[in-house]
Structure formats: C-alpha cells, structure tokens
Amino acid sequence: MLVIGRDELRSLVHMDEAIDAVAKGFVDLSSAKAEVPLRTVISTAKGDVLFMPGYVPSLGSVAVKVVSVFPGNLSKGMPSVMAAVVLLDAGSGQPLALIEGTHFTALRTGAAGGLAIKLLSxxxxxxxxxxxxxxxxxxxxxxxxxxxxxxxxxxxxxxxxxxxxxxxxxxxxxxxxxxxxxxxxxxxxxxxxxxxxxxxxxxxxxxxxxxxxxxxxxxxxxxxxxxxxxxxxxxxxxxxxxxxxxxxxxxxxxxxxxxxxxxxxxxxxxxxxxxxxxxxxxxxxxxxxxxxxxxxxxxAVEDVALAALAYQRALEKGAGIQISGF
Ligand SMILES: NC(=O)c1ccc[n+]([C@@H]2O[C@H](COP(=O)([O-])OP(=O)(O)OC[C@H]3O[C@@H](n4cnc5c(N)ncnc54)[C@H](O)[C@@H]3O)[C@@H](O)[C@H]2O)c1
CATH class of the missing domain: 3.40.50.720 (NAD(P)-binding Rossmann-like Domain)
Known part of the structure; x- marks a missing residue:
C-alpha cells in the first residue's frame, strides 16, 4: 500500500493531466459502465462522516473517499473538513493506495471545471x-x-x-x-x-x-x-x-x-x-x-480517476511511502 500525502500529490499530478483523467471517469459514467452507489453518511455527536465509493471499469479501479465534516474543529484550530481516499485494484481487490483527500478533492473538482471550460467556453x-x-x-x-x-x-x-x-x-x-x-x-x-x-x-x-x-x-x-x-x-x-x-x-x-x-x-x-x-x-x-x-x-468517478492517476505517477517517480503488511 502506497501512502501519498498532500504535498506529494501537488507535485505528482499536473492540472492538465487531472483534466484528462476525470474526462475518462465521466465517459464511463455517461456510458453506464461506472458504478457510483449512493454515498453513506454516519452522523456522530460532533459531526458527519461520508463514504463515497466508485468503480471505473475502463481504468480498472475502485476507490472510496471518506470525508469528515466536523464544524466544531475550527475552534480547536483543526480543519472542519478532512478526507482520505483508498484506491483498490478492480482486478484483484488489492488495496493500492491511501491518498490525502482534501487537496485531492479541490484538484479533481478543478479538473472537472477545467474540462467544462475546455469543451464549452x-x-x-x-x-x-x-x-x-x-x-x-x-x-x-x-x-x-x-x-x-x-x-x-x-x-x-x-x-x-x-x-x-x-x-x-x-x-x-x-x-x-x-x-x-x-x-x-x-x-x-x-x-x-x-x-x-x-x-x-x-x-x-x-x-x-x-x-x-x-x-x-x-x-x-x-x-x-x-x-x-x-x-x-x-x-x-x-x-x-x-x-x-x-x-x-x-x-x-x-x-x-x-x-x-x-x-x-x-x-x-x-x-x-x-x-x-x-x-x-x-x-x-x-x-x-x-x-x-x-x-x-x-x-465519485472523478475521485477514482484521479486516485488511479496519482498512484500511477507515484509509482513512476518512486514517490509516496510503501507500507507492507497489506
Ligand atoms: N462540485 C463539486 O464537486 C464540489 C467539490 C468540493 C466542494 N464543493 C462545494 O463548493 C463550495 C466551495 O467549497 P470550498 O472548499 O472552496 O469552500 P471554502 O469555504 O474554502 O470557500 C468558499 C468561499 O465562498 C465565499 N462565499 C460565500 N458566500 C459568498 C457569496 N455570496 N459571494 C462570494 N463569496 C462567497 C466564502 O467566504 C469562502 O471564502 C462548497 O459549497 C462546497 O461544498 C463542490
């Protein structure tokens, strides 16, 4: 399992590549190949935890993003929204990567916006x-x-x-x-x-x-x-x-x-x-x-596509921290 933090993600994936990646996720979605089950929400006393899974067959990847929204954190000097993404190989089910999810979300949302600007502006x-x-x-x-x-x-x-x-x-x-x-x-x-x-x-x-x-x-x-x-x-x-x-x-x-x-x-x-x-x-x-x-x-197809790309780039560049025992 490869662990990829925020700063590494920033240097590994450029916006233009992220745009191409999310485009692939959207193609699977619109051709009814992708699976995007409804997100599951667990509410605790202090906040909500959202589980957002997706499967993009053309990329051979499954991922789930876990996002926590705890508004009270701000008063403790902590972020109110935090997230992590787990990427799995759709062929074997093997967990491949754990990726920081907050900058990740901004990157994939930017990429979706960039794709729209490219196709529509x-x-x-x-x-x-x-x-x-x-x-x-x-x-x-x-x-x-x-x-x-x-x-x-x-x-x-x-x-x-x-x-x-x-x-x-x-x-x-x-x-x-x-x-x-x-x-x-x-x-x-x-x-x-x-x-x-x-x-x-x-x-x-x-x-x-x-x-x-x-x-x-x-x-x-x-x-x-x-x-x-x-x-x-x-x-x-x-x-x-x-x-x-x-x-x-x-x-x-x-x-x-x-x-x-x-x-x-x-x-x-x-x-x-x-x-x-x-x-x-x-x-x-x-x-x-x-x-x-x-x-x-x-x-979630955007998350799957970007996670697969980030993992690929990390392997190519020897980035991230490998954790054994999975
Ligand atoms: N579409 C997606 O895939 C996607 C992904 C992530 C976040 N979001 C949503 O996008 C929104 C922004 O997210 P963020 O992470 O940048 O939040 P953020 O809190 O970092 O920034 C939001 C900014 O909007 C400003 N704002 C609020 N009302 C305004 C107004 N009337 N005019 C001008 N500015 C105003 C706030 O002051 C703040 O600076 C949220 O609603 C979030 O849930 C959408």
Missing part, C-alpha cells in the same frame, strides 16, 4: 470572474488557466480580505495574469468570458440577466436541493446546460432543482452530461454567441 475566452476565493476557487482558476489563455481574473468573496489574499497568492504563481479583487461585480460582469461560482452561498451570487452572450458559467458550489448559487435567469438563458451527472444533479443541486420545481425549466433543458460531450455523442460549444452552463455536484 469560447476558444478565445480570456477573462474570468470568480465568486468564492476558497479552496475550490484556487483550483478552478488553475484549471481555467491550463485550458485557455487567461489574462484577467476578477475575484469577489463575502469575507473581508479573502479576495485580496487570493489575488496576492495567485499573482505570485501567475505573473502574466492580472488578478483584481472586486466588491461589486456589476461593472465587469458583461466583460467576463467565464464566470465561476465556487461559494458556500445558499442564494444566487449574481444577476443572470447581466451575463453577455457567449459566456460560459461553471457552477460548483450548490450541493443541496435548497442551495442556489446561480439564479433561474441564467439557468433558463443557457443554450447548453451541461451537468456532471444527471442523476446526482437532479437529486442534489438546488441550482437546477429549484427552477425545475417552479416550472421555469424542464428536465429537457439539460442538454448533456459532460461525458457525452467528451465521447462526441453530443457537441460542445458550436457558436460564439451561446451561453453555456456547467452544473456540478461532484461524482
């Missing part, structure tokens, strides 16, 4: 508007930069100082890109080619009527039926509404469930799962003027 998209300067915000922007020539990123966050910190940190890594923290999106939203929402907000963070034609939106954060990050206007205006998993989004994403319940859209508005675009069964962007929207709640 205009090829000349260069300006990003990001809502939410948290963990997912970083990897969403990293992914955008790896698939498009981005020159400007506007960042807005509801916590004082968070967007400024984000811009300072990212400017150190990406010197050719202008990072600008903003307090009001109204003046620049019509200039944005890509809008990313990666917040914990339960109400829409921007007015969809202000989005210009040709924009691509990645909606990352709304994972509960009562949570809305993007409003009904932009969901309705989207010429192509693409999801990671139709089943998961219809069960969990308030961004889609709420306008469905209100009769503003129907299930027919969902144009495709992203895996169908990867295979070419459905087309990605076909016209510059289209508004495209990618709604993701996260699916």
């Amino acid at each position: 205009r090829v000349d998209a260069s300006k990003v508007l990001l809502f939410g300067a948290g963990k997912q915000g970083y990897t969403q922007v990293e992914a955008a930069v790896s698939v498009r020539s981005i020159n400007t990123v506007w960042v807005m966050d509801s916590i004082e100082g968070a967007a400024e910190r984000f811009c300072k940190n990212m400017s150190e890594s990406y010197r050719d890109i202008e990072f600008v923290s903003i307090k009001d999106y109204n003046e620049i939203i019509a200039e944005a080619d890509i809008i990313i929402t990666a917040t914990t907000s339960t109400i829409p963070v921007f007015d969809g009527s202000k989005v210009k034609r040709g924009t691509h939106v990645n909606a990352i954060g709304a994972y509960r039926p009562d949570m809305q990050e993007v409003d009904e206007v932009i969901v309705k205006r989207a010429d192509k509404l693409v999801v990671d998993s139709k089943d998961a989004v219809l069960a969990e994403a308030g961004d889609i469930i709420i306008p469905l319940k209100r009769g503003i859209i129907s299930e027919g508005n969902i144009y495709a799962e992203i895996g169908e675009i990867v295979t070419g069964d459905k087309k990605g962007r076909t016209m510059d003027e289209e508004i495209t929207l990618f709604e993701t709640v996260g699916v």
